[in-house]
Amino acid sequence: MSDALAVLLAARGVPDVGDVFARDWRFDLRDTPADPAQVALPADDQDDRLARRTGWRPRWTVTDPATAAGSWRAALQGGTPVAVVGDAYHLPWLPYHGREHMEHGFVVDGLGTDGTVHVVDPYENATEWGRAAPTATRVSLDTLAPALPGGRWAVLVPTGTTSTPRAPRAQIAANVAAVRRAADNGAYERFVDGHAPAGRAELENLTLQTWLLARDRSLHARWLADLPADAVDAGFVARFADIERGWRRAMESAYVALRRVRGGRRAPGAALDALRSVTAAEVELARAPGNGQE
Structure with missing residues (x-):
C-alpha cells in the first residue's frame, strides 16, 4: 500500500516520496494475538506520519464494488488519483492471480466510458x-469487482500544516530508542520463537514478514547512505x-x-539461523554505545 500512496503523493507534487517512507527504523509487532507474530509494516500510524511530513493525509472510504466507480469518478474529476486495496487473487496483471489471496494496493487514475478502469501499479517483486x-494497464470494472470485497480506497486530502522534520541525528536517535524499546519488550524474541517450529504456516508467515522487513530496511539503508557525511556516523x-x-x-532463506x-521435505535450519542472526544484529546495533547518535 505504501507504493500506491507514494504515487498519490508524487501526483500532488511531494518532491521526495522516498524520504517520507524511509526515515524510520522500528520493530513493532501487530497488536493481535496472532502467532507467529506479524510486523507492523506499513506502520499503524503511517497515515499520521504522512500528514505530518507532507501535509497530505489519506482519507479512507469503504464502498461496495457496485458503486465504487461512481465514487472514484468524482474523485478523479477533482484531479486526484485513487489508491485502492484489493485482493491480489483477483487482479489479472499480478502473478498472484488465481493463486494466492493477499491485500494489494494499486492506483486508479482513469475511468473509461466503456466501463474500463485505468490502473497504475508500482509494485515490484x-x-x-x-x-x-x-x-x-486497463481492465474492465466487471473484472476488477471480485477483488474489491471491502471496497476500501483513499484519496489524499490536505491537512493545511506540516511539521518541521527532525534533523537526521535526532531522527536516528529516535529510531535507535524505538528499537531498544522493542528489544526490551521482547518483540524480537517473540518474533523468532513464534517461527521456530518452522512448519508450513510459520514459514508462509516468515516469508512475507521478512520480505516486508527487507524492503523496509533497504529503504532506510538508502536514506542513511544519502545523508551528508556530517549528519550521521x-x-x-x-x-x-x-x-x-x-x-x-x-x-531468501525463508522462501x-x-x-x-x-x-x-523438511525445512533447512538456514532460515531460522538467518533470522536469529539478523535480529541479534539489529538489537546489538541499537544497544551499542558510541554508535554516533548518543
Missing part, C-alpha cells in the same frame, strides 16, 4: 509464479547496510525453506 513489475551507516543484507538473506516444505 519476484514470486514463485513469475515477476511482478510496475505496470499501467559512517560506522553506523556501514553496520546498518550489513543489517539490510542480513534481512535479504533471511528473506527456500517454504518451497521445500511445500514439496513435502
Whole structure:
C-alpha cells in the first residue's frame, strides 16, 4: 500500500516520496494475538506520519464494488488519483492471480466510458509464479469487482500544516530508542520463537514478514547512505547496510525453506539461523554505545 500512496503523493507534487517512507527504523509487532507474530509494516500510524511530513493525509472510504466507480469518478474529476486495496487473487496483471489471496494496493487514475478502469501499479517483486513489475494497464470494472470485497480506497486530502522534520541525528536517535524499546519488550524474541517450529504456516508467515522487513530496511539503508557525511556516523551507516543484507538473506532463506516444505521435505535450519542472526544484529546495533547518535 505504501507504493500506491507514494504515487498519490508524487501526483500532488511531494518532491521526495522516498524520504517520507524511509526515515524510520522500528520493530513493532501487530497488536493481535496472532502467532507467529506479524510486523507492523506499513506502520499503524503511517497515515499520521504522512500528514505530518507532507501535509497530505489519506482519507479512507469503504464502498461496495457496485458503486465504487461512481465514487472514484468524482474523485478523479477533482484531479486526484485513487489508491485502492484489493485482493491480489483477483487482479489479472499480478502473478498472484488465481493463486494466492493477499491485500494489494494499486492506483486508479482513469475511468473509461466503456466501463474500463485505468490502473497504475508500482509494485515490484519476484514470486514463485513469475515477476511482478510496475505496470499501467486497463481492465474492465466487471473484472476488477471480485477483488474489491471491502471496497476500501483513499484519496489524499490536505491537512493545511506540516511539521518541521527532525534533523537526521535526532531522527536516528529516535529510531535507535524505538528499537531498544522493542528489544526490551521482547518483540524480537517473540518474533523468532513464534517461527521456530518452522512448519508450513510459520514459514508462509516468515516469508512475507521478512520480505516486508527487507524492503523496509533497504529503504532506510538508502536514506542513511544519502545523508551528508556530517549528519550521521559512517560506522553506523556501514553496520546498518550489513543489517539490510542480513534481512535479504533471511528473506531468501525463508522462501527456500517454504518451497521445500511445500514439496513435502523438511525445512533447512538456514532460515531460522538467518533470522536469529539478523535480529541479534539489529538489537546489538541499537544497544551499542558510541554508535554516533548518543
